[in-house]
Amino acid sequence: MPSFNKLPLQVLLLLGNNYLIIMIDIKGIKKTYANGTHALNDVNLMLDKKVTSIIGRNGAGKTTLLRILSTQLLPTSGTVLVNGHDIINDVSAIREMTVSIPQEARLIYYRNAFDSVRLYLGARGAGISEASKKAEKALKTVGLWEWRNHISEDLSGGMKRKVFVAMALAADSELVILDEPTTGLDPLSRFEVWSAIKKLKGQVIITTHYMEEAQALSDEIVMMDHGKVLSQGKISDLLRDFAGMVRIESARKSKGSKKVAGMWVSYAKKKEAEQFVMRGDIVKQITLDDLFIKMGVDIES
Ligand SMILES: Nc1ncnc2c1ncn2[C@@H]1O[C@H](COP(=O)(O)OP(=O)(O)O)[C@@H](O)[C@H]1O
Ligand SMILES: [Mg+2]
Known part of the structure; x- marks a missing residue:
């Protein structure tokens, strides 16, 4: 496989067929927490698809892997390159190109949807008028514009999750990492969050333990268990034996x-x-x- 990281930007854009391919090259990643839990045991992966779903039961190591990719957590050993940037030495470059919504992300309860998105963009360096314009567009895209003045506490679980997706949309990031974006939501809300995720322009990595979610959204699946990768591929290839x-x-x-x-x-x-x-x-x-x-x-x- 050619190294896309060495190609000029224009070529990368063309190769990406409307989106920029971010190569995430994970080599020999191990993570042992302070209490001795081996959360990741030698993970090797190349992620370069539009939407990748990491699936596996609770405790498989999905969150640990995503936290390492988004520079929130250091691995015990191994290397990860995100578009050529090292997760240990090039932290700011990776954070600039990435939006990462953690599993436990919560909106501030008294803040309305519009302000939640605008302030998020402000924290990422956007000016007030730019932030307002982008927040409006993103909230319209996820179908929450009529709800913009409602405080988070008054939004349903699905709407709250869509506010996070609106943040990712508005930030226009090359890489969006969503940890369990629909866990605990009712089927209709999940469906709405999926369609919001489909509108993201950048490359997306999500984790889920809903199989139908992975099937509905992803170009590629990574199956994990016990801190290891069991299998990686297109759903149709993985299911070929069946x-x-x-x-x-x-x-x-x-x-x-x-x-x-x-x-x-x-x-x-x-x-x-x-x-x-x-x-x-x-x-x-x-x-x-x-x-x-x-x-x-x-x-x-
Ligand atoms: N901060 C932590 N300290 C100690 N152990 C942890 C910590 N976070 C996760 N673990 C453990 O690491 C393993 C992998 O967890 P996690 O990455 O959260 O898996 P998943 O997201 O697939 O459910 C589990 O056994 C979990 O209990
Ligand atoms: Mg998790």
């Missing part, structure tokens, strides 16, 4: 079935599905959950 198959959930054990969340899970060809339905089993479409099951990860724990 082509033409369905998932069978049964109360009874059968040959080759695996126990997941109190049910016995096995796989069958789509055209054989009817006989399982007749037996009283549940037949489901394949999702990314099935990849974790195949790799022996107990997705329930």
Whole structure:
């Protein structure tokens, strides 16, 4: 693969097909917290797609990885280059090109949506009139303009999350990092946040444990468990082994079935599905959950 970092900006812009490709080159990253928890164990990844979703159950190491990428946390060892900038030595260059919304991000409750976005832009160096113009445009884009004068406390969970996405939109960053942007939201709010995320111009990295979210949004998936990368690729490639198959959930054990969340899970060809339905089993479409099951990860724990 050519090193895009060495190419001039104009070429990069063309290569990016409307957006700038940011190469994130992660090599041998380990993170051991002070209490001895090994959160990341030798993570090696090249991230260069428009939207990458990092998926994995709680404790897999997703947040730790994102905090390292966004220069909030130092790795114990290893290197990360974000568009050629080192996360340890070029912190300001990376922060300038990145918007990072942490998992636990909360809006200030008495501040209205318009001010939340404007003040965020101000903190990033924009003047008042520029900040107001950009905030207006972003709030209109995510469908929150009518709510601009409502304080955060009066916004629904989904609206609050959309205010954060509006901040990322307005900042016009090359790289947007969103940690669990829809966790805890109802399905409709999640859907609205997804469409807001789709409007981001820059490259996006999100974490999620909602498989359908990863499927709806991403060009590439990174599967993590126990601080390691299990697999990386396009959803269609990752699911290739399951082509033409369905998932069978049964109360009874059968040959080759695996126990997941109190049910016995096995796989069958789509055209054989009817006989399982007749037996009283549940037949489901394949999702990314099935990849974790195949790799022996107990997705329930
Ligand atoms: N500040 C911390 N101190 C100690 N252990 C931590 C800290 N943050 C996370 N961990 C641990 O590191 C592991 C990975 O956590 P995290 O990166 O938050 O995973 P995820 O985001 O995938 O749920 C977990 O075992 C978690 O308990
Ligand atoms: Mg997390």
